[in-house]
Amino acid sequence: ACGNEGSGADDGKLSVVAGFYPLAFAAEQVGGDHVAVTDLTPPGEEAHELELKPDQMAEVVDADLVVHLDDFIPSLDKAVEEYASDNALDAAEGQDLLTFDGEIDSHDDHGGEEGHDDHGHEGEEGHDDHGEEEGHEAEEGHDHDHGSVDPHLWLDPTRYAKLGDAIADRLAEIDADNADDYRANAEAFGDDLAELDAKFTESVEGSERDDIVTSHAAFGYLADRYDLDQIAIAGLSPDQEPAPARMAEISDYIKEEGVTTVFFETVASPAVAETVARESGAETATLNPLESLTAEDLDAGDDYFSVMEANLAALEKALN
Amino acid sequence: MTITTMLDYEFIRYGLICAVVVGLCAPTVGTFIVQRRLALLGDGLGHVAITGVAVGLLTSTQPLWTTLIATVSAAVITELLRTYSKASGDVALALMFYGGIAGGVFLTSLASDKGVANLHSYLFGSLMTTTREDAVAIGVGGAAVVVLMVLLLPWLSSISIDETYARASGVPVMALNMLLLCTAAVVVSVSMRVVGLLLVSALLVIPVVTAAQIGRSFKSTFVLAMIAGALVGGGGVVVSALLFVPAGATIVLLGIALFVLVTVAAALARLVSKNRRGGPAKADAISLSSAD
């Protein structure tokens, strides 16, 4: 990489570039005043669809640390590999990752899980036509470019805390002068997350039901941590057009098991969830997978913790 | 799910209605579109719709309106390009395609903090999530389009078949062209919200080219295309419900299968009749000469 003048160097701060919101949030929490964090995914934008613009590429090249998640934003992966491999931290490193197989739900005679497929659309050029593609098809919205590994590890507070520690270690290496501050910040971040984890455990453990019906399988880590059964309608991606038979099957299941709520995600179109809800007489509610926050969320002062609290409230209502 | 229990589900009933109506209605517009070699118009309009939604979100206007405005103006520009530059229809379409995508990407990148990211949820429907209101709207709108196209059939076919002659003989070519392309734009913009862009743009074309393999006149092709569209639409929903596969893609693949089947059958029929030509040929010749 050339020209490593470091954009943050002007004001003496380390420059940290993060792929999308949860990574940026963790970096801010851990880095505190010593770092300037750039979130490559603008508020409200689909992370997977990100096309890096020349100025963003320059930021990646010049950054002191790039926090990314392998297989999540293809163009960032490639940029890191080529131009920032020494300064990069893969958020998945050292984590106990879930694959979509089986772990998430048991209802998949036909393709269920897998989470997400990818989609990219408006983002990079290519997609688009592409975008089209799915576009053509599906209802859309959120999506994920991940292979058979589920990337949404920040939805499990304990795994998210490990990411905080990893970032602290790297920052300490780069900026030994402030190493203690980073470690302390990471610890505080971990404590907040432990508290959140306790709240989830408490309310979910005492609940009547343990089925969560979602429009797609973004909540595997949440389900894994709290022993829930995630039943994803479209199976994989929210972009994927659901098979009518799958929708009928889930409607039947909802009726049989007395599930009360069908969840959809903030950024995805609620159409599939609403249709299944209408068919089965259940209600709909939102769960936020937190891949990115909208400008309104940020203006309203929301952050990871407040959104997770809202998710918890929605879960409590649905499970009891 | 079996073929008998399938209709117990409301969403399948509505999906079936929409698929059959779009199957009937899209080819009526599509026949003229295909005749003028604009087979990819539907897809192109879909690309432009992306820019339309982006503009709507940026200006805080209801995206349906900006989409309609964007697609209708794209249709008008395509027509003007075709008429006034040396470009043929496919070139005009290509410019619309790439301009539409690039415009959408560009606008989103300029103002990504306004929730523009979520374009696609404004764009793409799915057959299986249609509601009662959707079904009613599609039914009424579809019927209106079919009636309009049938009434104007001779005029629209004349401008599609030989535009220069139509112009010379006083047919209001420009007005009819605009009417046709704008109808296509409205059909695509409205129904892609409900049934998905792939489905509506494919049904604009595939039934028509299938019908053209066996049709012997413009009118018979028009009618056969409607029948093929409705068959494929309805059949696709049933098959997809039975086989655990997505409805939109199934309908399209079924349409392509029908096209292949019909094309091969027609080719075989030609071959067979050629080989036993001694018989019918002679008969033909006789009937012709006696009629003389």
Added chain:
Amino acid sequence: MTITTMLDYEFIRYGLICAVVVGLCAPTVGTFIVQRRLALLGDGLGHVAITGVAVGLLTSTQPLWTTLIATVSAAVITELLRTYSKASGDVALALMFYGGIAGGVFLTSLASDKGVANLHSYLFGSLMTTTREDAVAIGVGGAAVVVLMVLLLPWLSSISIDETYARASGVPVMALNMLLLCTAAVVVSVSMRVVGLLLVSALLVIPVVTAAQIGRSFKSTFVLAMIAGALVGGGGVVVSALLFVPAGATIVLLGIALFVLVTVAAALARLVSKNRRGGPAKADAISLSSAD
């Protein structure tokens, strides 16, 4: 980033090289494609690539190979359809489009537990993340394509201009058609991994139609298209770096802007020369009659 510091970044240098090379090379294939009214071929091949990647993932084959196989066979099928059915080029393309998309959707839905989800990362590149190896590969491959197209120019143009005559006069039409479409398939499949599908399919068309507005012969259009492609490719990267906008979309919009500019300028030039026709007209007439 300023125009002077821009080239300090390696990724901009490589992106610039790739954009200019694709800008030079795509129109050489594109000229023949556009002449035969297949302007949307690039986009169609991209859609088919989706199915190719899906097959690769399902069968655990390297996706690049299945993509190549899928796009090349799609090109071959398009050509066969065009030759043997009554369908024209745009119809063959439309079938390929919709079949490609629907096939991809269908396959993914059948086997979504095999990591098929991740289609797009196998499909789409971005100009700003090209590496040295990418730049070298694109440079060598692009040069080979340009040389091939230039050498075969008279033959390829003859089949694009009047295919029936070419066949009657013994030109190996089928072989050349296949060569052309397969070259297009390879160019699209390979370079969309590096520079993105939007960019390569748009550069296949836009520079060519721009050149056709002012070219007076096939050959001059061919050359002008290469120049326009390289200009737009290079210019787009510079503009996008200066304005903080995505490179691919910028190049495409710049290309469309150039097209509009050239078209309007050409129309104005015609108008002006018409109005002062007294002068040149007379001169013309004289030179013609004296040459007689």
Added chain:
Amino acid sequence: MPDKTPPVLDVDGLTVAYDRHPVLDGLDLTVRQGESVALTGSNGSGKSTLIKAVLGLTAAQSGAIRLFGTDRRRFKSHSRVGYVPQRSTLHGNIPVTVKETVAAGRLNRRLPGLPPRAADRRAVRDAIASVDLAELADRPMSDLSGGQQQRAYIARALAGEPELLIMDEPTVGVDAGTQELLARVVADRLDHGCTLLLVTHETGPLNGYLTRTVHLHGGEKAYDGPTIGLHGHDDEPACLHPGGEAEAPAATAHDVPGQLFEKGRDR
């Protein structure tokens, strides 16, 4: 006769140029009701251009065109004019029958959105019969031979029962039998007061009915007068024999003789 009937077509100082090449240069032409005019001239002399300008298919730089006394731009009775273009060709993906092709020539007598009346159907049928295509009426145009297609285009022009028939080399590729049939149709129309403007290079049965010849050369009328030498190479009568009866002074302005004259600067 010509001088007593009202003008059907009135072209006044018509100038048309493509790019930098002037094709028609201040052309005047008046055709009166009942006349039958042969429009001749070598290739590229502007015959088709004149016709296209009259029909509004090509923009004129200057000059006025009146059809039945009305300025072309305000002219709305399109059914009064029938047109056979030079070299019509098929395109499009969908089969179109002969009947459908011919019916397009009747549209200008129908109200948009309404079905054809009995008279419309009859006119189409008669037009098809008059070019002897009745047996092929329901066959797709693409199945027809070149000459048969040309006959369908002639029928299309006849279907509107026009008062002014403008035909650009209509008998190109049409066999002798049908040309005679057509000559009788034309004669019949002329008897009914119809006017005829016909571009031709050929000799044939039709030419016998063309009583006036207008010869274009260099963007101007080189000859305008009675047809000379009805049978034979009569497509260039005035120029090969620029006789004294030529009314157009332009004819004498050219001093190039015979062959060369025909391959002059206007190509």
Added chain:
Amino acid sequence: MPDKTPPVLDVDGLTVAYDRHPVLDGLDLTVRQGESVALTGSNGSGKSTLIKAVLGLTAAQSGAIRLFGTDRRRFKSHSRVGYVPQRSTLHGNIPVTVKETVAAGRLNRRLPGLPPRAADRRAVRDAIASVDLAELADRPMSDLSGGQQQRAYIARALAGEPELLIMDEPTVGVDAGTQELLARVVADRLDHGCTLLLVTHETGPLNGYLTRTVHLHGGEKAYDGPTIGLHGHDDEPACLHPGGEAEAPAATAHDVPGQLFEKGRDR
């Protein structure tokens, strides 16, 4: 002469049918080197079909076709045959000049991938000059008038310096001056041993050089013999006057006279 030279084209029992309609029915035809043959017949009698079958543009149901003694399917010396199609038209988005169009007719003498040699360039230039288009050589085809375009297509066939020239109504829309020019070109080629097969409905200067006439009717040869009545309506000589010198017995098998004969069942 005809009987002494080797056969250039040999058609044996050729049968072609479109859909259920037979067009050619066991047709035999031999054309020998140096002959100049007029192929006549009413519209739809199968003239173009015969030519397309000879050139491999239409599949035959049965029969053999030999070109210069070689079966058509194995025939590779394409440069020995020149072809002017009936009704060529322009399509495509990119301008193509006259020179580029004509150069396509020379490709069969060039090696793929190699640049044209001086002889190739000269042949193209000469072909263009021979139809009097030299001044328009660098103009796009779309700027040309109908007759000028037709002349370019003729030049294209000449550019390959063929030994057998097959022309399907080549002089359609071509003015008298150019027709005479063309007649001289053809005469020159005939002098050099070239063979000519020409479809025509028209009379014109070219017809004087067509010494043999083959008349098609009902998918068979109705007449095959010397051309009768060289000037005048000579496109149907044998049928209007089925004289005794007709070698084809088929001609006498028809008992339909004159006019009706020409509009017979084969349309």
